[in-house]
Amino acid sequence: MIKHTIAVLVNDQPGVLQRVSGLFGRRGFNIESITVGASEEAGLSRMVIVTTGDEKLLEQVSKQLYKLIDVIKVVDVSSSPMVARELGLIKVSADPSVRPEILGVVDTFRAAVVDIGPANMIVQVVGDSDKIDAMIELLKPYGIRELTRTGLTAMNRSSLRA
CATH class of the missing domain: 3.30.70.260 (ACT domain)
Known part of the structure; x- marks a missing residue:
């Protein structure tokens, strides 16, 4: 398939x-x-x-x-060759003691923290589906409390001819 x-x-x-x-x-x-x-x-x-x-x-x-x-x-x-992106928002348990570790994962994936609470943070990651899957796997040990994904959006790459 x-x-x-x-x-x-x-x-x-x-x-x-x-x-x-x-x-x-x-x-x-x-x-x-x-x-x-x-x-x-x-x-x-x-x-x-x-x-x-x-x-x-x-x-x-x-x-x-x-x-x-x-x-x-x-x-x-x-x-044809295409550019495809998806957005994921991941709410992860983040006690102050583990936040530096989580921020290391966020930086590695060029993601962003979009909200921080006393015991949680919400991370936004944009990329292909594999990138989002990988980030979810790395954040699972910290405790994912909520997760939402947009689904794929895509368009064909520009051709070399104008």
């Missing part, structure tokens, strides 16, 4: 996310992550969907997406 990252340009209308995700569910395709936000053009949103399957599944998904009225464009971003 191959992991595919698909960018879908859609009209910014109520119910579009439900129709797109419903299409995946009805066809038995799993969505590993989905992010939605504004695009470069007013009135359009970009969905970045990560799913797993073979080339036939990808072709079938693309054809089904194009049948939806609000879908403008479907691109397999993972078919």
